[in-house]
Amino acid sequence: MTKDEIVERIKSVLIDEERIAKRVAELGKQIEQDYAGKCPVVVAILKGSIIFYGDLVRKINLPMRFDTMAVSSYGSGTVSSGNVKIKKDLSKDISGDDVLLIEDIIDSGNTMKALTALLEHRGAKSIKVCSFLDKPSRRTTDFEADYVGYSIPDEFVIGYGLDYDEKYRNLPYVGVLEITD
């Protein structure tokens, strides 16, 4: 094989559609109970959380506002509110609001640590994070999500919104990707 031939292969299915649906329904119920009497601003962190977001919000029987944000983290190191680059901001001010961020996966924790600090600085009344997946063994910060769908081992996963090079987001399951070059 020549050097520029990269082969990607879906090695295994880590979480199938049935398990995803079951866990998403459980998370929705839990969020519904925790936010009873409130009208949270539920924020999809683009693009990875799109599929999870669409499934999850339909399992939360509460009034809510939708919003979206696209961010990228500046990587590791000491994280402050200055360490997150906002590629697309919220459409409305969130001061005084209960904000629930919906993320695809927490890896180092840099992105969510910086983003929650930023939204706190903007005066949100409360900020919680619901992440579909969590890779606790990869954490380099002290960030923990309030709600987690599944904790997974340190493998690169794709599908159900998660990508490799912008591909595989539309797979209905979570798979482990093997990349060889």
Ligand code: IMP
């Ligand atoms: P971190 O927690 O700031 O390190 O970054 C989390 C982000 O890294 C996620 O929102 C994903 O975009 C990306 N990411 C981390 N692990 C994976 C993976 O296994 N598959 C796809 N994207 C991942």
Ligand code: MG
């Ligand atoms: Mg992401």
